[in-house]
Amino acid sequence: MNTDHIAIPGPSVGTQHALTLMRFGKTGARPQVYIQAALHADEIPGMACAIVLRRRLESLERGGALRGEVVLVPVANPVGLAQAVLGSEIGRFDLASGVNFNREHAALGEALVERVRAALTMDRDKNTVLVREALADLIAALPAQTPAEHLKKALLAMAAQADIVLDLHCDAEAVVHLYTTSHSAGTFAPLAARLRALAYLIADVSGGDPFDEALSRPWAELAAAIPDKPVALGCHATTVELRGQNDVSSALAEADATAILAFLQDVGVLAGQADPAPDALCEATPLAASEPIVCPVGGVLTFRHDVGATLRAGEPVADVTDPISGAVTTIPSPCDGVLFARVMGRFTRPGRRLGKVAGRVAHRTGKLLGA
Template sequence: MRERCFSLPGRGPGTSHQILTLSFGNPDARPHVHVQGGLHADEGPGMMVARLLADLLVEAEAAGRLCGHVTVVPFANPLGLGQVLHHNHSGRFDLYDGRNFNRDYPDLTDDAAARLEGRLTDDPQRNTGLVRAALRASLNERQPVGPAEALRHHLMDLALDADVVLDLHCDGEAEMHLYTQPGAWDRLAPLAALTRCRAVLLAEVSGGNPFDEALSGPWTALAKRFPDHPIPLGCASTTVELRGQADVCRTRGMQDARAILDYLTHLGALSGMVDLPPALCSPTPLAGSEVLTAPAAGLLSYAISLGAEVQAGQTVAEITDLETGQVTPVRASTSGVFYARPLDRIAEAGKHLGQIAGDRPLRDGSLLSP
């Protein structure tokens, strides 16, 4: 294992932040898999799993099992880790400007396309190398300003050359689920099976350019721009939602870390054999994910459990008016798995109350929550 510590500038004079990267195997080997936790710094499960995965990789490397290259960032957002307001951790949004730490990553497509003009060949493997070099040159030319942009730039720099990227997150309360692009699904289906995902949400463009999409999106876009030249998907990236914020547990975290280790073995980054379990779900479009919203304010309770199969018209939640006692039902308009909901139980009008993974597109535009 090799350790690298990168220093980010702080917002004020005399301040700085550190990001630790752990590297396993030959840095020039393939496949290269990048795993990070805690980009939303108030989401502990991903940091726990990334840390435990690193411990497992130390053992695997000592046993001579590393065939590829694996990089692990146990805590990807030291800026957010330092944001504590009135004893409560606030790590999803930058308190300086309100921006989501997992949005607004640079789109390298246009600049890379200009660099590739007239250089692509009929050889997919050679084109993969050319695209990686063009994306790398495009990122290197950018000069980030301020700590949040320096963070985005550094995380992109770490993951840009990877074949597979796992960005570990969680929801308020949730079943295991993941987000990815349709073109990456074949490569990530074994991960969904091994981690026992109850929902897989696919979208080519989800909106806001989150970290995972900023890495895989240019490959899809460049393949469309140069249809006469074969460009494989050089980076399959995904956001893995490790259940809910309260699900920080070494026992469960180790189960998830071992599932990811098995996935690395399946990819060939580690030696060994893995038997894939049957999948618990089929992928559905992110546009088909119904976001339930509160029609009124009040106390929130749920009529069904997470993971339940919901039918259109079924009552999912109820809102109790504290003045009148009136109960307002919140019903599903689609059928599918009820896979996520908020952690708190006080609702304001318009609050997002949960998500149902349906197979019929319902939405367009920006498909991710703020």
């Protein structure tokens, strides 16, 4: 294992953060898989999984099992991890700007098309190399001033060179679920099955420019813009939500690492044949069919269903009780589907999203991801 550190400038004079990345296998070997944990800094299940991945990858490397290269970043957001307000970690948003660390990543498709249009050939593999070099140049030229901007740029630069990217997150309270694009749904289906995901959410453009899309979309947009040249989808990326914030245990971390390492065998980064992936617990469904459960009133929140429950449209999913009047408002499920995530707090306010249901019929438009 080789370890590298990338300096991230701090918010003011005299401070600095550092990103630590661990490389397993021969530098430059393909396929390359990039795995990062806790882009939303205080999402610990992925970090716990990364601890196990590091230990097992070191052992696999010693045993000569690395065919490609694995790049592991166990703490993807030291900027957010350093944020705390009154004893609570604030990892989802950059406190200085209010921007979500997993939104507003660079959309490089158009610039990529312009940059490589004249240089693409009829050789698909050479085009892949050319596109990776062009992406590296475009990312190097991105403006960055704040720590969050430097962080996003550094993560993007590393991940853009990978064939496969796993961005490990978690939700508030949740079952395992994954997000990816239609172009990569087949690639990650075995991973979703191995992780026993109960929702597999597909969108080509989710509207929020999350990290995974910043990596995969430029390739899809290039292929669409220049259809007469062979362009591979050189980077498949997925956001993997490893349950809820408090679902941290050695047993879960070991099980998730086992699933991910088997997937690394599926894609040829690790030698050997993994056991066949089990039957998927869910099918891929459009992210545009995933419905938030919106609460119209404030009060004490009690759920009638745990995460993972299969709901019918209109079925009561929660009750909100006004603690002064005693009035009870029953909140129905917005659609048929799986309740894959819910909030952690048990006091709610009008307009708050209480959870998410993975439906099958796509009808939402615009920004499909929540805040």
